[in-house]
Amino acid sequence: xxxxxxxLHSGTKKTSVLITGCSKGFGLMFARRLAQEGHRVYATARxxxxxxxxxxxxxxxxxxxxxxxxxxxxxxxxxxLKTINEREDGTLDVLINNAxxxxxxxxxxxxxxxxxxxxxxxxxxxxxxxxxFLPLLQNAQAGGLxxxxxxxxxxxxxxxxxxxxxxxxxxxALSMSLATENAAKxxxxxxVEPGPFSTNFRDSVKQVGxxxxxxxxxxxxxxxxxxxxxxxxxISNLIQKKLAxxxxxxxxxxxxxxxxLFRVLCRWLPQALFVNFMAKAINKEC
Ligand SMILES: NC(=O)c1ccc[n+]([C@@H]2O[C@H](COP(=O)([O-])OP(=O)(O)OC[C@H]3O[C@@H](n4cnc5c(N)ncnc54)[C@H](OP(=O)(O)O)[C@@H]3O)[C@@H](O)[C@H]2O)c1
Numbered sequence: 001x002x003x004x005x006x007x008l009h010s011g012t013k014k015t016s017v018l019i020t021g022c023s024k025g026f027g028l029m030f031a032r033r034l035a036q037e038g039h040r041v042y043a044t045a046r047x048x049x050x051x052x053x054x055x056x057x058x059x060x061x062x063x064x065x066x067x068x069x070x071x072x073x074x075x076x077x078x079x080x081l082k083t084i085n086e087r088e089d090g091t092l093d094v095l096i097n098n099a100x101x102x103x104x105x106x107x108x109x110x111x112x113x114x115x116x117x118x119x120x121x122x123x124x125x126x127x128x129x130x131x132x133f134l135p136l137l138q139n140a141q142a143g144g145l146x147x148x149x150x151x152x153x154x155x156x157x158x159x160x161x162x163x164x165x166x167x168x169x170x171x172x173a174l175s176m177s178l179a180t181e182n183a184a185k186x187x188x189x190x191x192v193e194p195g196p197f198s199t200n201f202r203d204s205v206k207q208v209g210x211x212x213x214x215x216x217x218x219x220x221x222x223x224x225x226x227x228x229x230x231x232x233x234x235i236s237n238l239i240q241k242k243l244a245x246x247x248x249x250x251x252x253x254x255x256x257x258x259x260x261l262f263r264v265l266c267r268w269l270p271q272a273l274f275v276n277f278m279a280k281a282i283n284k285e286c
Contacts, residue, residue, distance in 0.1 A: 015239065016088045018042045018080070020071050020129065021099025023051035025199030026149065029232045030096060032057050035064035037236060039094075042084060044069035046099075071099045071125035081132050092136035094239060096147045097126035102205045103163040109209025115163055118206075122167035127174055134182070143186020145242045147235060148175050152195045152259050155266040157275065159282060172252070179250035188247045190238055193263070195256025198225035226256055 017034050021027040022043035031043035031054065043058070044067045045051040051066075058064045067083060069076050084092055103110075103118040126148055137144030153161050154168035172191050179189035202225075234255050241247040254263045266274065 015039045015093040015243070016042070016084070016091065017094040017096065017239070018044070018084060018092060018133065019096040019098055020044050020069060020125075021046075022054050023047065024053065025201060025204075026194075026197070026228060026231055027096075027098040028054055028057075029228055030098065030235055031064060032061075033232050033236055034239070035061040038063065039239070040088075041065065042067055042080070044080065046070035046073075071129065072120050074128070077128060077132055081136075084133075085136065088136070090136060091139040091141075092133050092144065093140045093142070094145045094147065094242075095129060095133050095137060096149070096235070097129055098149045099125065100149065100167075102153075102161070102201065103208065104160045104205050105163070105208035106160055107162045110163055111208065114206065114208050118163045119167050119170075122164070123170050123174075126171060130178060134187075137187060138182070138185050142242060142245065143188065145188045145190065145239065145247065146175075146178070147190045147192060147238060148172075150175075150191045150193045152193050152254065152256065152262060154193060155263060157271075157278075159278060176250060183249040188242055188249060188251065190247075190251040190253060192231065192234065192238075193252065193254045193259060194231050195254075195259045196225045197228040197231060197256060199228055224257075231255055 017039045019027055019030050019034075019041065022031045023045040027043070027045075028051075031041050035041040035043075035057070041061075041064045043054060043064055045054055046069060048055070048066055048068050054066065058066050067080050069080055071077075100122045101118075103114055105114070130146055130148075137146065148171055150171050151164070151168045153165045154172050157165055172193075175189050175191045179187070182189075234253060238247065238251070238253075252263075254260045
C-alpha cells in the first residue's frame with residue numbers, strides 16, 4: 001500500500017468517494033449524506049443539467065463535486081479517472097456502483113437489445129468501473145472499499161424480473177471473485193441487497209411485452225416500499241466500519257423488511273419450492 005495522503009482511517013483527513021447514478025433515488029441520498037459527513041464526494045450523473053436536486057445540494061456543499069457520467073460511456077469513465085487521479089493524488093477510498101434500472105418482462109418477451117442494455121448498465125458498467133478504479137483503490141491507505149448495489153432480486157427469481165435478477169446475481173458472483181482476488185491488498189467489497197424502497201425505481205422501470213397477472217403477484221409480495229434512509233444509514237456505517245478497520249473482505253448485506261429471512265430461506269431451501277409456490281400464486285390470478 002502507498003503512503004498517499006488520502007486515507008480512510010484518520011480523523012483529520014477526509015475520505016474520497018465516487019458514486020454513480022446520483023441524479024435521484026439512492027445515489028442522490030448517498031451523495032448528500034456522505035458529503036454532509038465530510039467526505040469528498042464525486043457525484044456523477046448522466047444528464048447533469050437535468051439533475052436539479054443534485055445541482056442544488058452541490059451549491060450548498062463544497063466537498064460535493066459533480067461529474068458527467070453515463071456508466072455505459074467508456075470515454076466518460078476515462079475522463080473521471082483522469083480527474084480523480086489528479087485531484088486525489090492517485091488514490092480513491094470508496095467506489096459506490098449504484099446506477100441501475102429494472103427491465104421487466106416475461107422471458108419470452110425479452111428481446112436481445114433490451115437484455116443487452118440491462119446487462120450493460122447493471123453489470124458490465126460496474127465491473128468496468130471496478131477495473132478502472134482498482135489501481136487507485138489499492139493506493140488507499142486502508143485498502144479501499146467497493147460497494148456494489150445489488151438487490152433482493154438477486155436471489156428471488158420473480159416472474160418478469162428475470163433480466164433484472166440475472167444482472168444482479170451476476171454482479172454478486174463477480175463481486176465475490178473480485179473480493180477474493182484483492183483480499184491480500186486490503187480491498188473490501190460489499191454487496192448491498194435492498195428490498196423495495198421508495199425511490200424513483202418503479203418509475204424508471206423499462207417494460208417489455210405486456211404485464212398481466214405477474215404484476216399482481218409481485219405487488220402482493222411487495223406491498224410497501226420502505227424509507228430509503230435505512231439504506232443510506234447502512235452505506236454510511238459501512239464506510240465508518242472501514243475507517244475503524246473493522247470491515248472484512250466480503251460483505252453481503254440484505255437490507256429491508258424480511259430480506260435477511262428470504263436470504264437464508266433461499267440459500268437453504270430447494271429452489272423448486274419457491275418456483276412451485278410462485279407458479280401456484282400466478283395460476284390463482286389467471
Ligand atoms: N429502490 C429499490 O427498491 C431498489 C431495490 C433494490 C435495488 N435497487 C438498486 O438501487 C440502485 C439505484 O436505484 P434507485 O432505487 O435509486 O432508482 P432510481 O431512483 O430510478 O435511480 C436510478 C439512478 O440510476 C441512474 N442511471 C440509470 N442508468 C444510468 C446510466 N446508464 N448512467 C448513469 N446513470 C444511470 C439514473 O439516472 P437518470 O436520472 O439519468 O435516469 C438514476 O440516477 C439500482 O442499481 C437499483 O437496481 C433499488
